[in-house]
Amino acid sequence: MKGVPLTEELYKYITDTFIQEDELLRQIVINTEAKKIPLIQVSPETGKLLGMFIKMIDAKNVLEIGTLTGYSTIWMARALPPEGRVVTLELTKAHADEALSNYKKAALDNKIELILGKALVSLDTLAGRKFDLVFIDADKENCVNYFNKVIHMVRSGGLIITDNTLRRGEVIDPNPGPGAQGIIAYNKLVANDSRVESLLVPIDDGITLSFVK
DSSP: OOOOOOOHHHHHHHHHHHOOOOHHHHHHHHHHHHTTOOOOSOOHHHHHHHHHHHHHTTOOEEEEEOOTTSHHHHHHHHHSOTTOEEEEEESOHHHHHHHHHHHHHTTOGGGEEEEESOHHHHHHHTTTOOEEEEEEOSOGGGHHHHHHHHTTTEEEEEEEEEEOSSGGGGGGOSSOOHHHHHHHHHHHHHHHOTTEEEEEEOSTTOEEEEEEO
16 A cells, blocks of 8 residues: 655644754755755755664764755754764865854754765775765765765664655656666665665655665
8 A cells, every 4th residue: 555645734744743943953944045055955854864863773973975054964963972973075165164154053063074075085085984874965966876985884784875866756757867867776776785775765855775784
């Protein structure tokens, strides 16, 4: 049996009941839009779910690929224990500067390390480090490349979580664009890779969870 179709009314019921998005997080979204930065941060429910996964697996070291202005980073950093750390990778300096400002406002800058530059290059510099959870939310064309680099960096029992894996429904389009093609290839890869057990969860624009064996 399929799940219940998510109407606007049901979505509002979920968010009103379960999501506690505080003023700082709301202001980050407002400021992001005001500065003409694309509003492509995760939804509040995805942010909360990321934090819950961190707690469930007792994560202490998290890697995020794609910072934007730090909305998702803050959800994750708040869920970590005091000694926990998030390393986040961002390509665009204007986005990184805004994120760093937001981390200070959230009093979390001591728990977050932001690395500016191309993620594939930054990942090579991090190759010797181990993480409990990796969140991939950057250019979709490179999702397969990101997975192939981070799979060696995640401990057994850890998670790789990738956002936008329904790609607004384009994953079943007969003529998908480059981003959707990247997601289709990614979903196929992790669905069949014996090193992980994966499932696409239809929350927001879709997230694919991969449990590292």
